Amino acid sequence: MALLTYKDRPVDLAPGETVLDALTRAGVDAPSSCRAGTCQTCLHRAVEGTPPPESQNGLTAAQKALGFFLPCVCRPTQPLTIAPPDDAGARLEATLRAIEPLSHDVVRLRIETTPFPYRPGQFIELIADDDLRRHYSLASHPDEDPYLELHVRLHPGGRMSRRLMAEMKPGHRLHVAGPRGTCFYEGVELDQPLALIGAGTGLAPLYGVLRDALRRGHRGPIRLYHGARDRKGLYLADELQALAQSRENVEYIAAALDPDAPFGGDIAALALAEERARVGQTAYFLCGGEGLVKRLKRDLFMAGASMKAIRSDVFSAG
């Protein structure tokens, strides 16, 4: 086996040569700038094999867990298969096994496919057709669920939504690709407080992160904040309340913007008021629309949270 493989192609690597130099010599158009392991321009991902630790200096725990490394300072001694950082992974055939309502406008899809490694909270690309693809976060857990679970908000004008409503029934064939994203449980201490804050179907990755944290024996307090426009949008509320009651370290806080809802309030304002006193210790996971995530990031940072402590995933409508 070649010491270095780029996608499916073996690349000649001279003794002591860096991966970046070998790629360049082989005609691969690999980006670079500092060539000294500081700017991260050359970032790549190992899809097989483990990059040497010195080639991962300065990367986040999530990036390291996903195999990201810096080719300009990487001199592998073990076989390594690598890909560009945004390589979405193999396109896999998949079958829709269940589609069920979670609220008036959110459905849960359960999708069966060849098992592949992922972390709850990452997202995949759901491919209905070559020109109809959308990203959705994974609420399922690879060690617990025999399917991928996605929460999809149905937009009356959205092409994927229309396709789901009109055509997709259990047994429907489609494709998935991925996983991608770094908003998952990694790089946190077991006793560290966690705050998971999201709105709408931003709950899906947070639900995945929560499940993963509990499965890994997280002992610190976990506060899950979920916001919606109105009470009907607070899907899975009963299940999450029951979970919070059964776990000493889990708190579930829900709020709907509709002032007449039983839990009226702006989830971002509520979470910020609650979290302000704890920003020094807490790891944050933020998921939802761009406005919400940007606002939370800015306000948590202004309150003293380190950007390193904040993981986020921004959703767009579709």
Ligand code: FES
């Ligand atoms: Fe700057 Fe590799 S080129 S880190």
